[in-house]
Amino acid sequence: MNFLNVDIPVKNVPELDKGFVPLGLFFKNYQKGAAKPLCIAVERSGGQIGTYETKIYGTPEMEQADAYYVDRLVKFLLWSWGGFKVSICGDDNVAAAIRAAYSEGGSRAFDKGFMEQVYETEFIVESLPYDKKPEAVQRAESIGRHLDGGRIGFDAGGSDRKVSAVLDGEPIYSEEVVWFPKTISNPDYHFEGIMAALSTAAAKILEKGGHVDAIGVSSAGVYIDNKCMVASLFLKVGKDEFDKKVKNIYTRAAEQLSSQLGYHIPVVVANDGDVSALAGAMGLGENGIMGIAMGTSEAVGYVDTEGNICGWLNELAFAPVDGQPDAMEDEWSGDIGCGVKYFSQDGVIKLAPRAGIELTGASPAEKLKEVQALMAADDARAKAVYESIGVYLGHTLGLYAMFYDIRHVQMMGRVMSGKGGDIIMETASRVMDEEYPDVAFRPEAPDEKTRRVGQSAAAASLPELK
Template identity: 55%
Template sequence: MSYFNFNAKPKFVSELDKGFRPAALENKAFLEAVEKSGKSASVKIAVERANGQVSTYNTVIFAEGKTEENLFYIERFVKTILWIHGGWKVIIGGPQYIGDYIKKAYTNGGLREFDANFMSRIYEKEFSVICTNIENVPDSNESTNPIGRHLNGCRIGLDLGGSDRKVSAVIDGKPVYSEEVVWHPKTQTDPDYHYKEIVEALKTAASHMPRVDAVGVSAAGVYVDNRVMVASLFLKVSDELFNKKVKDILINAVNELGNIPLEVANDGDVTALAGSIDLEDTNVLGLAMGTSEAGGYVDGKGNITGWLNELAFVPMDYNISAMVDEWSGDYGCGVKYFSQDAVIKLAPAAGIKLDSNLTPAEKLKVVQELHEKGDAGAAKIFETIGIYLGYTIAYYANFYDIKHTLILGRVTSGKGGNIIIDKATSVLKEEFPELAKKINMQLP
């Protein structure tokens, strides 16, 4: 069940998760009911992030009655745009009780305490919710970054993975050197280890070129103005050392080569950018299904937006009994639907018993091997993820202008990836035909 009761019935229901309540359908039914009531109240919501950038949305709720439904709808809406765009301030214009509810939710001890604290850490500002009149809510103020399409000159590309680091030296678009070195960043407590490894990689690449004109770095995590705000590479580093040595670690490492332009982007944005270049098109949403769900986006200009794109925390299932994410404490968020956790979650309903001593990655591999052998239950798991994906792409399309969705990650390896894409495409065609005409979903 969900807080809504507007007869939003999905045409695709998996026997492995009959309780799935797609946000795309639930919101559509809610807004149709508001319109049918003939009495709506306007709500305008803005989220402000780094450098004064603002993302703003307008919506409507019931003007009379349906208080619980209104609060549920707006709470899910605010959380969605916060994790898509990022922000340290939420500004809400509309009925006072709506703003008061959101303000309370994002305080210490509130429903969304985790979200508020996470955003405060990223943007290094105290998180706040401002309740005001609609006319005082600022309009969008967006800027994008045209990186990754410049091939002239001498450039270094550095990819910092959890188990290996890769670096390439490129002159006028042609690789002249590359190396892949095993390292162990997630187990190291001393960030001097990370710094030494990063500098060594940069200097090795630089030694194969007459000069260095620019450096690009990609890694999993959250980066603001080339600073490390959250990253699993520094999992074992204390907060004190993180603030002292990690936040500016990439800037300082590149400075060892001189005063050289630097661009840092997370893996999701880099994947979307690579897909955009390969497709020779724009408006690409990249989704990686692995340990978690990672996202990245390239806009209509072919640029990276600077949005947070942390889709693992975006609520896309309105079933209040859905599995809860252990980290955020919230239910129905992408991490439990588009990652190895999704496969593990669905396995019991598919009649597959997994050894509790196995790691999540090993459990995924067991299911994939069963699928390769023709196991019907394993096939249903990937079909269910495809159903999730079809409805969720439709939900994401309310916030991203999408022409291409690039799906990758270890969950999509083998035959399962094709099943996921095929089922998601079927959902779009049946439930959202206009989007199906516009959005192309594919594997790399």
């Protein structure tokens, strides 16, 4: 395969998506002839700066490849690390192209606006000489694993909410309640649901003679200092109501429970992807864990090799994985080739018609169930869908390994359930054996201990008691 004057030897191509261009293999093979040093620095909150060292060609014949390579690299770094300032160090022309993309009306205007909303500051792209590149500043912090006292763990999902009451590390109560946060515009609905869950768990702790010492929350979205900056859970809530009632929704809930019980209860809120990775780390007793949940979207979390979270976004649903020019567009961001259309129910729904499956369900969840039912009956068309997703995954885990120090990847979510999930992991492992033999890990399912820890129980371990 030749892509933008870069020869990419690909052994494994998805049966149902022959045009797929694995971005990891493009990055790897592009680098073989590049000689001009370039550093990309991304600054985020707290003065933290991530730096990525690479090389470009800087020649007229490779101008298009250079621009594409840096565009995709900046996009990946932003959705992995998060940030409001990008410094392109070593090439003014490339910097100008990135600045134009991340401007009002530019091709990455959505990304610019998203990062401005998260960090509440203007998004900037600057050009610097290579020898003036910023120094990296990272402050990872320990997350969870605190088991002492009476704890409430709350897990806010898009279709159900879970809560656990935990006493000295032992779950004494768990419940799962269906709710509809993504379709409700009144934030009081969300707050009342959260309070109902917290109150139920608190009552169970008190019944056992315990004391409610802490609340830990696992929630989809971006959270900084326990504040909700952006979250699809509150998709229908207007901006004014969001700022007034959603941004501090979990701290308000903790304050209300504190008021009811007559003493202060600390709360810690973390992204659900990071908490899923924490649950995996607690179950395995190891670190360097990436958790990937394939459901409504692609949710990713990461616990580093020291057992810490890095304060990164890890919103890899919106990071690019496919270079083909006619890749499917994500309706939200307007970009193409991003993970959400490959590692979610959208990926299944995209591929099913190509396999000859006519879907009749009204909702995406119903369409996924149709394919899962066919797979349970060993339908060859459904198998082709899951094998193609497995090829996507194998190549993409090779890409992720370029940016994360990974020892284990745990695959979760409704797309991974049943026979289809087994096929995805088997296919991905084979692709990695053949295309990325230097990458040590292979995708795995959570073991029984990890499942017992559970997301809401892991969330309960987030706060450290002072």
